[in-house]
Amino acid sequence: MAANVLPALLSSPWATIPAALVFILALARLARLRPIVRPLVGPFALCVLALAALSLLPSTRSSDAAWLALLVLLPLLVLLVRVAVLVFQALFRRRHREGPPALLDSLVAVLLYGVGAGIIARNWFGIELTPFLATSAVVGAVVGLALQDTLGNLFAGIALHTEAPFRVGDWVRVSDRDGRVEQVSWRATRLRTWDGDTLTIPNNEVARHVVLNYSLPATTHSRVVAVGVNYNTPPNKVITVLRGLCEQIESLVQEPPPGVRIIGYHDFTIHYEMRYHVKRYEDYRHVEGEIHRLIWYHFRRHGIEIPFPIRNVYLHPVESTGDAREATATRLERALRNIDLFRPLADEELAVATSRFRQLHYAAGERIIEEGSPGDSFFVIDRGEVEVSKVMAGARRTLARLMEGQFFGEMALLTGEPRAATIVAKTDVDLFTIDKGGFHGILVANPAIAVDISTILAERREALSQAEGDLTARYEEARSASELRARILDRIRGYFGI
Numbered sequence: 001m002a003a004n005v006l007p008a009l010l011s012s013p014w015a016t017i018p019a020a021l022v023f024i025l026a027l028a029r030l031a032r033l034r035p036i037v038r039p040l041v042g043p044f045a046l047c048v049l050a051l052a053a054l055s056l057l058p059s060t061r062s063s064d065a066a067w068l069a070l071l072v073l074l075p076l077l078v079l080l081v082r083v084a085v086l087v088f089q090a091l092f093r094r095r096h097r098e099g100p101p102a103l104l105d106s107l108v109a110v111l112l113y114g115v116g117a118g119i120i121a122r123n124w125f126g127i128e129l130t131p132f133l134a135t136s137a138v139v140g141a142v143v144g145l146a147l148q149d150t151l152g153n154l155f156a157g158i159a160l161h162t163e164a165p166f167r168v169g170d171w172v173r174v175s176d177r178d179g180r181v182e183q184v185s186w187r188a189t190r191l192r193t194w195d196g197d198t199l200t201i202p203n204n205e206v207a208r209h210v211v212l213n214y215s216l217p218a219t220t221h222s223r224v225v226a227v228g229v230n231y232n233t234p235p236n237k238v239i240t241v242l243r244g245l246c247e248q249i250e251s252l253v254q255e256p257p258p259g260v261r262i263i264g265y266h267d268f269t270i271h272y273e274m275r276y277h278v279k280r281y282e283d284y285r286h287v288e289g290e291i292h293r294l295i296w297y298h299f300r301r302h303g304i305e306i307p308f309p310i311r312n313v314y315l316h317p318v319e320s321t322g323d324a325r326e327a328t329a330t331r332l333e334r335a336l337r338n339i340d341l342f343r344p345l346a347d348e349e350l351a352v353a354t355s356r357f358r359q360l361h362y363a364a365g366e367r368i369i370e371e372g373s374p375g376d377s378f379f380v381i382d383r384g385e386v387e388v389s390k391v392m393a394g395a396r397r398t399l400a401r402l403m404e405g406q407f408f409g410e411m412a413l414l415t416g417e418p419r420a421a422t423i424v425a426k427t428d429v430d431l432f433t434i435d436k437g438g439f440h441g442i443l444v445a446n447p448a449i450a451v452d453i454s455t456i457l458a459e460r461r462e463a464l465s466q467a468e469g470d471l472t473a474r475y476e477e478a479r480s481a482s483e484l485r486a487r488i489l490d491r492i493r494g495y496f497g498i
Contacts, residue, residue, distance in 0.1 A: 046075035077116040170215035220277040228269030230307040253277040301360045344452035356438035362425040371422045376436035378413035384429030390421045415491040454489035
């Protein structure tokens with residue numbers, strides 16, 4: 001009976017064909033404006049062309065017409081299924097604010113194709129489907145037992161696509177394995193590990209384990225670094241140093257700010273926890289390595305010790321330690337003798353000054369001093385290289401590079417003036433430093449030294465160019481060398497109270 005529909009559709013071919021061509025052109029035009037309907041153009045055109053071809057054929061028998069109808073029905077089925085899939089995608093996107101997974105699209109399409117094929121078989125060919133359904137139930141049971149793992153992966157994949165605990169591009173932990181999701185298929189989930197390897201996990205394994213998604217919610221990611229410090233260091237000092245360390249790492253998110261707290265007292269250390277935030281989970285390994293690197297330098301500069309385990313015994317000959325200290329003192333004394341600021345000091349005074357210096361260690365890239373900041377420390381470079389820069393006309397300009405044996409910070413030490421330039425470590429740098437407190441006793445014991453030092457500073461000022469950025473440029477309004485010496489001497493005496 002359904003087979004008689006085709007002759008009715010083809011009763012007036014010369015009216016049907018022009019109308020069909022108009023519809024094809026209209027749909028093609030719409031596809032150019034709305035790319036989402038492009039999948040409909042092909043099956044619609046095939047359906048129309050098949051309809052046009054059949055309309056030109058002579059009349060056929062009813063049995064033959066049913067088979068010829070497949071030329072129209074098959075592209076028509078494809079067209080209807082694709083329309084249904086587009087509607088399903090639109091409804092899914094409206095509810096979940098994103099498109100459905102490809103696997104879910106495929107399952108919907110397969111189900112619709114099956115239903116459509118059954119309707120065509122029953123209505124156009126009169127095939128009774130009940131025996132096939134009964135047989136398929138038995139076959140399905142047998143196949144289900146044989147392919148239970150494969151089917152388990154399939155349905156687990158459906159559940160993963162429906163619940164969406166993660167998406168492609170997310171960083172996840174499945175059991176004890178971390179990786180970035182690259183693909184979720186009907187059988188397995190594929191991850192890219194930290195080492196760049198591909199890890200394929202069957203979907204039923206993913207469904208059976210707890211999944212930790214590091215990328216959701218899409219906010220800053222929090223991490224923790226723990227470090228142990230000996231019992232001799234006050235906790236407030238350690239917390240202050242660690243917070244200052246965090247300010248130098250540009251990759252850290254400063255809001256919410258990094259936090260530091262004591263988490264426990266152990267056998268030989270007080271354990272501190274630093275909690276910091278990064279924008280993306282994959283950045284944490286780089287940031288964590290940078291934190292561990294800078295901890296050593298900051299702790300070394302501030303005299304904070306990370307103790308060895310108590311159960312380990314380290315034997316160091318006393319002579320070796322003494323020799324090392326003597327070698328350090330010798331290097332410093334030799335460097336000071338080559339610095340004109342210390343030329344007025346007698347040997348005894350130079351030895352006292354040498355004993356009051358302390359060593360600091362800076363990592364490459366760290367700021368040692370910053371332009372405009374207060375300070376009272378003088379630095380001598382023991383090893384490494386630093387860069388001197390200053391903001392001029394709104395742009396930062398490099399003025400010089402200083403190396404082993406050179407020094408900086410003399411005006412801050414002697415007059416307390418704010419830093420006139422920024423000093424950044426270009427390599428790992430070892431420095432000797434002395435502050436106002438260490439130098440005060442030397443000047444009080446021999447006030448005449450201040451006169452000689454002011455003369456040396458004035459000579460240095462006269463020898464330097466008039467370029468902006470000179471460390472003593474603030475005195476250039478002086479009319480003569482003697483006036484400049486007097487000004488500097490007054491500043492030194494007022495600063496040290498002598």
